Amino acid sequence: MWRKLAIPSILGNLADPLIYVLGLGYGLGSMLPEVGGVPYIAFLAAGMVCSSTMNSATFESMYSAFSRMHVQRTWDAIMNAPIDLDDVVLAELAWAASKSVLSGVAILAVVWMLGLSGSVLSLWVIALLPLIGLTFGALALAVTAMARSYDFFMYYFTLLITPMNLLCGVFFPVEQLPAAFQAIAAFLPLTHAVAIARPLLLGQIPSDAVLHLLVLLAYAAAGFYAATVLFRRRLLK
Amino acid sequence: MAVLAAHNLRKFYGGAEVVAGVSFGIQAGECFGLLGPNGAGKTTTLRLCLGLTDPDGGSVELMKRPVPGEARPARARVGVVPQMDNLDPDFTVSENLLVYGRYFGLSERAIRARIPQLLDFAGLTARAASQIQTLSGGMKRRLTLARALINDPDLIFMDEPTTGLDPQARHLIWERLKQLLAGGKTIVLTTHFMEEAERLCARLAIMDRGRFITEGSPRELILRHIEPHVIEAHGDGVMDWTDHEARKLASRLEKSGDTVFCYAADPTPLLASLANRGELRYLHRPANLEDVFLKLTGRELRD
The missing domain is CATH 3.40.50.300 (P-loop containing nucleotide triphosphate hydrolases)
Known part of the structure; x- marks a missing residue:
C-alpha cells in the first residue's frame, strides 16, 4: 500500500499547507510586526505543521476509512479472516496516524529548508507528530462510525476542524481571542498540540508539556474507545 | 465428524x-x-x-x-x-x-x-x-x-x-x-x-x-412434499379449462400470472384433457426442487 501511495500522498498533503505558509507567512507577515517575538512566518510554521497533521489524519480516518468500510466492504472481507473488528479499527488508526506523520514531516522539512527553525529542539516535533495523528485519527474514526454517507463528514469539518484551525493558535496566538473563546480553545486538542510544537520549533522548552501531552492522550484514548464501541454497534449487530 | x-x-x-x-x-x-x-x-x-x-x-x-x-x-x-x-x-x-x-x-x-x-x-x-x-x-x-x-x-x-x-x-x-x-x-x-x-x-x-x-x-x-408430475399450462382459455376440467383431474393447482401449475400423481387424465384443447400450450415435466420451494414458501414476492 505504501509503495503505491507514498508519492501522491506526500505531494497532496504538502501543497495545501505550503501555500498557507508561504502565502500567509510572507504576504500577511510582511504587514505584521513580530508575533510573539518572532517573524510571523516562523510563528505560523508550528501551527501549519500541527494543523496539516490533524487534517491529514482526519481526512484519512473519515473518507478513506469510510470507503474501505462501507463502499468497498474491505472490512467485511478482513473480518472473515481470523481478525476482529477492533483489530481493523486499530489498524485504520495506525494507518491514518502514519500517513499524517508523513505529511507533518514534509511540512517540517520545508520549515527547516526555509530556515524558519534552526533549533535542535525542533527534532522533538517528529516525536510529537504520531500523537497528533493518533488523537485526530481516533476522533475522526468515531465520527466515521456514525456516518451514513460522505455528506456527514461536512458537519465535523464545519463544526470542529475549521473552528479548531481558527481558535487553537494556528494563525495567531490564542491570547488574541476574547476570554470566552480562549476558554473554549483550552478544551480543544489542537491548542495543546500547537502549545508543544511552537516552542520546540522556536528553540524553547515548552511549558506544561506533560499537561498538554496528557490532554492529547486523553482525546486519543476517548476517541478510540468511542470508535470501537460505535463500530461494534454498527457492524456486529 | x-x-x-x-x-x-x-x-x-x-x-x-x-x-x-x-x-x-x-x-x-x-x-x-x-x-x-x-x-x-x-x-x-x-x-x-x-x-x-x-x-x-x-x-x-x-x-x-x-x-x-x-x-x-x-x-x-x-x-x-x-x-x-x-x-x-x-x-x-x-x-x-x-x-x-x-x-x-x-x-x-x-x-x-x-x-x-x-x-x-x-x-x-x-x-x-x-x-x-x-x-x-x-x-x-x-x-x-x-x-x-x-x-x-x-x-x-x-x-x-x-x-x-x-x-x-x-x-x-x-x-x-x-x-x-x-x-x-x-x-x-x-x-x-x-x-x-x-x-x-x-x-x-x-x-x-x-x-x-x-x-x-x-x-x-x-x-416428501410434492406430487411427482407437473403440467404447466397457459394460453387463451386456460382459466376456463382450469375451472371446468383441471380442478377435477389434478390433486393440486397453483396459478401464477397466466400460467396454471397442475400437480398430479398420475398425469394421464390431464394430458388427455389437454389433447382436446388445441388452443392451450402446456409443458409436462417431473416435479423439481423449485416446486417444493414454491409450495413451502409461497409464490408471493419477497423483498
Missing part, C-alpha cells in the same frame, strides 16, 4: 426474530445447502456461525470450537465467499491473494508459493497483474473463490456464490465447487437457485421467516 453444529440459534433485530431457533449439524466432506427467499435469515445464520454477530440464544460450534468465544482460531480453518464481491480495488489480482493471505498470518513466501495454483484454479493466470476494475463479474467471483481458499480451509461458506452471473460463469463456478468437494472440502452454501442446490448439495434445508421448514436430500424433499 461434525465441522459445524448449531443448536437452537436465535437472533432478534428490533422486535423481529430473524433467526428463530435453528439447529443443524454439518459433517466433514458434505455440501449443505441453505435455501430460502430473500430475508429468510440465511445470511444472518451464516454470520452467527462465523462469530460476526452474537446470538440472542443458542450456541454454535465451528471446527470444534465454541463461537463467538473462539471464533478467531475457528475462522483460521474456514474460507468465506461473501454475497457481495469485496475484493480490494487498490490491488491487482495476485496482490489481492497475497494481502488476504497475510490476514491469516501466512508468510509472504508461503502465499507466493500458493498463488499460481489458486490463479490456475480460478482460470485467472493470464490476469495475475490486472486491476480488479478490469475484471468481469464472473472473474471477480472466481477470484473471490480463490481468495477464500488462500488458507487451504476445511470448510467453505458461500453466500449466494452465483447470484448475478451469466450461465457460462455459473457453470464454471459449479464445476469448481464439485472439484473442491471431490478434494474433501466441506461446503455450506446459501442460494435461491434451485438448480444449483439440486446439482451440488447432498443435503439441504429450506429456511423461511427464521426457521428451517424442511430438511433432507433434494430427492427426499421432492418425494
Whole structure:
C-alpha cells in the first residue's frame, strides 16, 4: 500500500499547507510586526505543521476509512479472516496516524529548508507528530462510525476542524481571542498540540508539556474507545 | 465428524426474530445447502456461525470450537465467499491473494508459493497483474473463490456464490465447487437457485421467516412434499379449462400470472384433457426442487 501511495500522498498533503505558509507567512507577515517575538512566518510554521497533521489524519480516518468500510466492504472481507473488528479499527488508526506523520514531516522539512527553525529542539516535533495523528485519527474514526454517507463528514469539518484551525493558535496566538473563546480553545486538542510544537520549533522548552501531552492522550484514548464501541454497534449487530 | 453444529440459534433485530431457533449439524466432506427467499435469515445464520454477530440464544460450534468465544482460531480453518464481491480495488489480482493471505498470518513466501495454483484454479493466470476494475463479474467471483481458499480451509461458506452471473460463469463456478468437494472440502452454501442446490448439495434445508421448514436430500424433499408430475399450462382459455376440467383431474393447482401449475400423481387424465384443447400450450415435466420451494414458501414476492 505504501509503495503505491507514498508519492501522491506526500505531494497532496504538502501543497495545501505550503501555500498557507508561504502565502500567509510572507504576504500577511510582511504587514505584521513580530508575533510573539518572532517573524510571523516562523510563528505560523508550528501551527501549519500541527494543523496539516490533524487534517491529514482526519481526512484519512473519515473518507478513506469510510470507503474501505462501507463502499468497498474491505472490512467485511478482513473480518472473515481470523481478525476482529477492533483489530481493523486499530489498524485504520495506525494507518491514518502514519500517513499524517508523513505529511507533518514534509511540512517540517520545508520549515527547516526555509530556515524558519534552526533549533535542535525542533527534532522533538517528529516525536510529537504520531500523537497528533493518533488523537485526530481516533476522533475522526468515531465520527466515521456514525456516518451514513460522505455528506456527514461536512458537519465535523464545519463544526470542529475549521473552528479548531481558527481558535487553537494556528494563525495567531490564542491570547488574541476574547476570554470566552480562549476558554473554549483550552478544551480543544489542537491548542495543546500547537502549545508543544511552537516552542520546540522556536528553540524553547515548552511549558506544561506533560499537561498538554496528557490532554492529547486523553482525546486519543476517548476517541478510540468511542470508535470501537460505535463500530461494534454498527457492524456486529 | 461434525465441522459445524448449531443448536437452537436465535437472533432478534428490533422486535423481529430473524433467526428463530435453528439447529443443524454439518459433517466433514458434505455440501449443505441453505435455501430460502430473500430475508429468510440465511445470511444472518451464516454470520452467527462465523462469530460476526452474537446470538440472542443458542450456541454454535465451528471446527470444534465454541463461537463467538473462539471464533478467531475457528475462522483460521474456514474460507468465506461473501454475497457481495469485496475484493480490494487498490490491488491487482495476485496482490489481492497475497494481502488476504497475510490476514491469516501466512508468510509472504508461503502465499507466493500458493498463488499460481489458486490463479490456475480460478482460470485467472493470464490476469495475475490486472486491476480488479478490469475484471468481469464472473472473474471477480472466481477470484473471490480463490481468495477464500488462500488458507487451504476445511470448510467453505458461500453466500449466494452465483447470484448475478451469466450461465457460462455459473457453470464454471459449479464445476469448481464439485472439484473442491471431490478434494474433501466441506461446503455450506446459501442460494435461491434451485438448480444449483439440486446439482451440488447432498443435503439441504429450506429456511423461511427464521426457521428451517424442511430438511433432507433434494430427492427426499421432492418425494416428501410434492406430487411427482407437473403440467404447466397457459394460453387463451386456460382459466376456463382450469375451472371446468383441471380442478377435477389434478390433486393440486397453483396459478401464477397466466400460467396454471397442475400437480398430479398420475398425469394421464390431464394430458388427455389437454389433447382436446388445441388452443392451450402446456409443458409436462417431473416435479423439481423449485416446486417444493414454491409450495413451502409461497409464490408471493419477497423483498
